[in-house]
Every structure is written in C-alpha cells, then in structure tokens.
Amino acid sequence: MTTDGEAPLGRSDAWLADGRSRLARAELAPEAEAIGRVEQVSDGIARVSGLPQVRLNELLRFEGNRLGFALSLDADTIGAVLLDGEEGIHAGAPVRGTGEVVRVPVGPGLLGRVVDPLGRPIDGKGPVEAASHEPVERPAPAIIERDLVAEPMETGILVVDALFALGRGQRELIVGDRATGKTSVAVDAIVNQKRSEVICVYVAVGQRATAVARVVEAVRAHGAPERCIFVVAPAATAPGLQWIAPFAGMTMAEHFRDAGQDALIVIDDLTKHAATHRELALLTREPPGREAYPGDVFYVHARLLERAAKLSAARGGGSLTALPVAETDAGNLSAYIPTNLISITDGQIVLGARLFAANQRPAVDVGLSVSRVGGKAQRKALRAVSGRVRLDYAQFLELEMFTRFGGMSDTRVKAQIARGERIRALLTQPRFAGLRMADQVALLAALADGALDSLPPARFSELRARLPGHLDTTAAAALTALGDGSGLDDGLRAALVAAVAALAADLAASPGPGDGTEGGAPGPGSGAPPSTTPPAGSAPDGGASDGSASGGSASGGSASGGSAPGGGAPGGGAPGGDEPGGSAPGGRASGGSAPGGVASGGGALGGRAPDGSTALLGTDAPHGGSAAPGTGAPPIPGEAAATGSVPVPNPARPAGADVSASPGPADAAGTSSGRVSDLPGSAR
Numbered sequence: 205m206t207t208d209g210e211a212p213l214g215r216s217d218a219w220l221a222d223g224r225s226r227l228a229r230a231e232l233a234p235e236a237e238a239i240g241r242v243e244q245v246s247d248g249i250a251r252v253s254g255l256p257q258v259r260l261n262e263l264l265r266f267e268g269n270r271l272g273f274a275l276s277l278d279a280d281t282i283g284a285v286l287l288d289g290e291e292g293i294h295a296g297a298p299v300r301g302t303g304e305v306v307r308v309p310v311g312p313g314l315l316g317r318v319v320d321p322l323g324r325p326i327d328g329k330g331p332v333e334a335a336s337h338e339p340v341e342r343p344a345p346a347i348i349e350r351d352l353v354a355e356p357m358e359t360g361i362l363v364v365d366a367l368f369a370l371g372r373g374q375r376e377l378i379v380g381d382r383a384t385g386k387t388s389v390a391v392d393a394i395v396n397q398k399r400s401e402v403i404c405v406y407v408a409v410g411q412r413a414t415a416v417a418r419v420v421e422a423v424r425a426h427g428a429p430e431r432c433i434f435v436v437a438p439a440a441t442a443p444g445l446q447w448i449a450p451f452a453g454m455t456m457a458e459h460f461r462d463a464g465q466d467a468l469i470v471i472d473d474l475t476k477h478a479a480t481h482r483e484l485a486l487l488t489r490e491p492p493g494r495e496a497y498p499g500d501v502f503y504v505h506a507r508l509l510e511r512a513a514k515l516s517a518a519r520g521g522g523s524l525t526a527l528p529v530a531e532t533d534a535g536n537l538s539a540y541i542p543t544n545l546i547s548i549t550d551g552q553i554v555l556g557a558r559l560f561a562a563n564q565r566p567a568v569d570v571g572l573s574v575s576r577v578g579g580k581a582q583r584k585a586l587r588a589v590s591g592r593v594r595l596d597y598a599q600f601l602e603l604e605m606f607t608r609f610g611g612m613s614d615t616r617v618k619a620q621i622a623r624g625e626r627i628r629a630l631l632t633q634p635r636f637a638g639l640r641m642a643d644q645v646a647l648l649a650a651l652a653d654g655a656l657d658s659l660p661p662a663r664f665s666e667l668r669a670r671l672p673g674h675l676d677t678t679a680a681a682a683l684t685a686l687g688d689g690s691g692l693d694d695g696l697r698a699a700l701v702a703a704v705a706a707l708a709a710d711l712a713a714s715p716g717p718g719d720g721t722e723g724g725a726p727g728p729g730s731g732a733p734p735s736t737t738p739p740a741g742s743a744p745d746g747g748a749s750d751g752s753a754s755g756g757s758a759s760g761g762s763a764s765g766g767s768a769p770g771g772g773a774p775g776g777g778a779p780g781g782d783e784p785g786g787s788a789p790g791g792r793a794s795g796g797s798a799p800g801g802v803a804s805g806g807g808a809l810g811g812r813a814p815d816g817s818t819a820l821l822g823t824d825a826p827h828g829g830s831a832a833p834g835t836g837a838p839p840i841p842g843e844a845a846a847t848g849s850v851p852v853p854n855p856a857r858p859a860g861a862d863v864s865a866s867p868g869p870a871d872a873a874g875t876s877s878g879r880v881s882d883l884p885g886s887a888r
C-alpha cells in the first residue's frame with residue numbers, strides 16, 4: 205500500500221469510529237406509531253379502523269400524503285372526511301393520525317389571492333406567503349372581549365345604508381330565492397370597501413365555478429382586490445373542502461380582526477354549506493333530524509358566525525362583520541336553515557323574487573328586512589334624513605295596493621303615492637354604483653324637502669349617476685363638513701338640498717333618454733318587447749334587465765304577444781285592463797311589460813305602470829300555473845292585499861295546473877300583511 209492508499213483508509217476508520225460512538229450514545233427505545241386502516245371509501249368519506257386515540261376534527265394522513273379529518277367517532281371506526289378527493293385511497297390502505305387539527309395560512313400574504321379552503325393558491329400566482337398557520341376552528345371571542353357595534357359598515361347601497369344600516373362587527377343575513385341578487389348585494393358591499401380600509405374575504409361554497417369567476421372579476425374591475433381574499437370551494441370540489449371553507453375564511457379574516465383592523469366576510473352561501481353538512485352527516489350515519497339535517501346544524505352555523513365580532517379596545521378594537529347568504533325556496537323564510545340563520549344573525553336583508561322581477565333592484569323587501577344593531581352605528585347625518593323614508597315607503601306600499609282597486613282620489617293620498625314612487629325610484633340602484641354617505645344624505649334630504657318633485661322618477665338614475673361629480677364641484681364645503689362625522693345642521697342640509705335641486709332642475713330642463721330605466725316609464729306603448737324580456741329570476745346583467753320591467757310599463761295596452769315561460773291556461777295571463785279583476789282576454793301571459801294599471805290574473809311578467817301601480821309579476825309563469833281571470837293582482841311582499849287567488853309559485857303543483865281550479869295551500873294563505881305568514885309555503 206502506498207501512502208496515498210492509506211489516507212482514505214484512515215478517513216473511513218475515523219468515520220466508523222464516530223458512527224460507533226454515536227450509536228453507543230443513542231438511547232434506543234421502541235416507539236409506537238398508530239397506523240390505522242381504511243375499511244371503506246365512498247362519496248368523499250373514508251371509514252377508518254385501528255386509530256382509537258384520534259380526536260374529533262383531528263387531521264389524518266392517508267397514503268400519498270392525502271389529508272382528511274375525523275368528523276365522527278364511533279366505537280370501532282372513524283368517519284373521516286377526505287380533503288383531497290378519493291383517488292389513490294383504497295380499502296386496506298394505511299392511515300396515520302397527526303395529533304393536529306386542520307390549519308390554514310393567515311396573514312397579509314393572502315391579500316389579493318384566490319385560494320382553496322386549505323389556503324393553497326389556485327390563481328397561478330405562485331405560493332402564498334403565510335404569517336402563520338391557524339386552526340380553522342377557533343373559539344369565538346368571549347363577551348368580555350367584545351365591544352358594542354358602533355361604527356357603520358357602509359355598503360354604498362342606498363336601501364341598505366339608509367333603512368337597514370350595518371355596523372362593523374354585525375352579522376347580517378342576505379336571504380332570498382334563487383337569482384334574486386343576493387350575491388350582487390354582498391359583492392357591492394365588498395366593492396364599496398374601496399372607499400374604506402376594510403379587508404374583505406369572499407367565501408364561495410358550492411357555487412358554480414363561472415359564478416365565482418364573475419365575482420372575482422367584478423371585484424377586480426370595480427373594487428379593491430388588493431385588500432380581498434377569495435376562498436373558493438366550488439360545487440365540484442370534495443364535500444370536505446366545501447365544509448371547511450367558511451371556517452377557513454373566518455380564520456383568515458380573524459387574523460386582521462385580531463390585529464386591530466376591520467374585516468368583512470361574505471359567505472356565499474350557507475344553505476349550500478348546510479346541504480354539504482347534511483350530506484356528510486348522513487354518510488357518516490349521524491341520525492337525521494328535521495329536513496334530514498343532523499341535529500348539530502344550528503350549532504355548526506352558530507359557532508361559525510359567533511366569531512364575527514367587534515373587539516374591545518383591550519383586544520385591539522378590531523372588527524369582523526359577517527354577511528352570510530342563504531337561499532330560500534319559493535320565498536319560504538320559515539324553512540329550517542333560513543330560520544336558523546335568521547335567529548343566529550343580527551338581522552336580515554330579504555330579497556323578493558317579485559320585486560326583482562318588477563325590476564326593483566336591489567329587490568330588498570323593506571317589510572321583511574331588519575337590522576337589529578346597525579341603526580345605532582348609522583352616521584348621524586344619514587339617520588337624520590332616513591328616519592321618515594321607511595315609514596313613508598311602507599305607507600305608500602299599502603296605499604298603492606288599495607289604489608289598485610280604484611277610488612282613492614284624495615289629493616293627500618295622491619301626494620303620498622307620488623312621494624312613494626319617488627322613494628322607490630331612488631332606492632332602485634344598479635350594480636357597482638355605490639353611493640358615498642354624503643350622496644345618500646343629499647338625495648334623501650332633497651327627497652324629503654320636495655326638491656325632486658319636479659323630476660320624473662324615470663330620470664332618477666341619471667340624477668344618481670351625476671350626483672357625486674356635481675356635489676364635488678358645487679358643495680365641496682358641505683362634503684368636508686359631513687366627512688367630519690358631524691350631524692346635519694340646517695345650513696349643511698340647505699346647501700346639499702340646493703345642490704341636488706339645481707341638478708334636478710338641470711335634468712328636468714334637458715330632454716330625457718326617451719325610455720325610462722327605472723321606476724316607471726314615460727309613454728304608452730313603451731314596453732319592452734316580450735321576446736327580449738327574461739322570465740322572473742333570469743334577468744341578465746345591468747341594462748338589459750333594467751329595461752325590461754320598468755321600461756316595460758306600457759300603459760293601458762293589452763298584453764303583448766308571446767307566451768309566458770311554462771305557458772298559461774286560458775283566462776290567466778296578463779290582461780290588458782286597468783281595472784281590478786279586469787277582463788282577461790284569455791290570452792297567454794306575455795313576457796315582460798304587463799300593461800299599465802292593475803294587471804289581473806296570473807302569469808305576466810311586468811313592470812310598474814306610470815301610474816305607479818305594479819303590474820303582475822310572473823312568479824308563477826315559469827311553473828306554468830295561471831290564475832283565474834279577475835283575481836286581481838297579487839301584492840308585492842310587504843304590501844297588504846285581500847285578493848283571492850294569488851299566483852304564487854307552488855312547487856307541489858304540476859306545471860300547467862290551473863290555480864283557480866285547484867287552489868294550492870299557498871293560495872289559501874292569507875295575503876293581508878306581506879309578513880312571513882304570507883310567503884308561499886310559510887302557512888303550511
């Protein structure tokens with residue numbers, strides 16, 4: 205051996221000696237690792253045996269590093285919800301407990317990102333930088349850690365900010381039938397936060413991927429996406445992921461709340477979350493209760509929404525406002541999940557399908573909506589001018605119904621109706637056209653002082669669009685004074701009203717666009733062609749839908765051609781008469797533009813007549829039902845009515861069935877007050 209040859213031998217000897225000494229120092233002891241076994245996999249659930257020490261909600265690791273969590277613990281097996289799908293997981297595969305619960309990344313690194321409920325990016329913008337990882341299930345702040353809701357959360361939507369003001373830290377349910385604008389109200393609230401410092405989290409549970417993409421796009425186009433997080437679990441994702449999505453979103457929002465910031469979370473929607481919870485519960489063989497939901501569905505949503513709170517100064521003074529969304533079926537607010545959520549939250553914004561079809565958008569039903577804590581948080585100036593609006597509007601809705609039956613020529617009543625029509629036109633607001641608080645104050649003060657009386661309601665949309673710029677130039681001092689949060693003194697009010705009056709006079713003097721866009725339309729025969737009028741609940745975005753009903757208020761005409769979707773029985777449809785119980789010409793309901801005056805019978809989609817009366821809405825037309833002739837128009841929810849047969853949707857009734865011949869239970873329900881009891885199905 206050469207010297208060269210000995211050197212490597214010496215190094216390996218040293219390595220061997222070092223290894224031996226370390227081995228001698230090592231304390232060898234047996235270590236137990238519990239490895240369970242998958243017994244069965246189906247429908248996103250794995251039944252696992254052999255892991256007796258696993259705790260509820262513990263994270264489990266399956267083969268291929270796939271994750272799941274323990275949802276139910278039985279004597280011998282665990283019902284585990286799979287978070288990454290079932291691929292590669294088969295009976296007999298090993299499972300390990302982790303001793304951990306499900307955690308998600310939190311922190312500013314998530315802002316502007318679209319992530320799945322585990323915080324994994326799905327927007328192709330690279331990995332998320334997390335400040336830390338927090339459990340998805342966390343306890344709600346204790347009472348002592350909370351403060352009163354005292355600051356407004358402005359949505360920019362006049363009807364909400366003026367009549368159902370929200371406060372930071374409040375939980376307000378947005379509830380309504382399918383396609384009544386629930387998401388739009390929530391997204392408008394998010395978009396409006398571009399004027400504030402509020403962090404927004406939008407959680408999509410069980411939505412169509414295209415609908416989610418539209419929301420993300422809308423916020424990117426109109427809002428402040430750099431302060432938004434999108435947590436997305438579309439309908440096609442594993443039920444386990446959909447289940448944790450609201451909890452994950454809440455944890456991400458809580459991070460900002462706990463850092464003393466203000467956050468807003470929209471959960472769209474909890475009805476689908478409840479359905480996922482029911483699905484998982486049934487698959488893990490939990491005993492079903494009412495409507496087959498497991499008994500803990502109330503607890504699941506209560507513990508989720510209790511995490512929204514306004515924190516005390518000692519805890520940093522941050523707030524988390526929650527806007528959960530719930531879907532009703534045929535306006536039935538008394539179904540299990542909507543009633544649960546109504547009782548958990550601090551109020552609800554109810555969206556009505558008939559109002560929506562009548563082009564009253566946002567279709568907020570002022571009779572059924574309420575905000576239980578936000579009123580105290582409303583800005584003083586806005587409170588000063590919005591006080592009478594709700595009362596005036598509610599009175600108008602009742603009066604309007606009575607005027608449908610003719611008579612009521614009293615000048616005082618006429619004035620009230622005219623005022624109500626103006627309120628209605630003012631409360632109609634397109635999407636992404638949020639108003640500043642000062643704009644809202646100016647509009648409502650001008651309305652109350654009669655400064656808008658010379659402007660036809662059809663021109664209000666122009667007024668609203670031009671108002672912010674006009675106030676900026678003509679009433680800058682008043683805007684500054686209002687921005688200070690002070691109340692509305694007489695001088696300030698006069699300045700704002702004068703500015704709005706000047707703009708209204710300017711508009712009144714200039715020629716209008718010809719066809720109204722809301723709140724009644726100008727001339728007879730200006731109804732939208734039936735072929736372009738969407739059926740109730742399927743109106744497309746913006747202008748097209750705006751034009752359909754309100755623009756479609758041809759007065760005194762007869763029902764225009766086309767048949768209502770789903771057809772209508774002879775005698776139903778939209779009669780052209782403007783008398784109550786007017787003679788139905790026996791035609792089919794036309795799409796859109798029910799003629800002016802009082803539409804009678806069922807099945808017409810329509811708008812508002814220039815005289816302010818509400819044409820019959822086609823809520824039952826798509827179902828094919830039709831009302832008997834001469835039954836009178838059904839009330840818009842919130843209005844009183846004493847009609848006989850009410851053309852309400854009745855899922856139990858087969859398509860094409862004649863309402864008058866076989867009145868369904870919903871028809872028998874009283875229609876006297878527009879309250880919950882009047883809603884279809886609620887009397888049952």
Ligand SMILES: Nc1ncnc2c1ncn2[C@@H]1O[C@H](COP(=O)(O)OP(=O)(O)OP(=O)(O)O)[C@@H](O)[C@H]1O
Nearest residue numbers: 382383384385386387388565566634635744745746
């Ligand atoms: N203020 C508004 N002005 C004009 N169009 C509106 C307004 N609000 C909503 N819409 C339109 O109504 C349609 C339904 O709205 P949206 O999707 O928000 O309803 P939804 O109740 O959330 O529906 P889904 O039940 O499918 O979730 C959309 O096409 C939307 O653009």
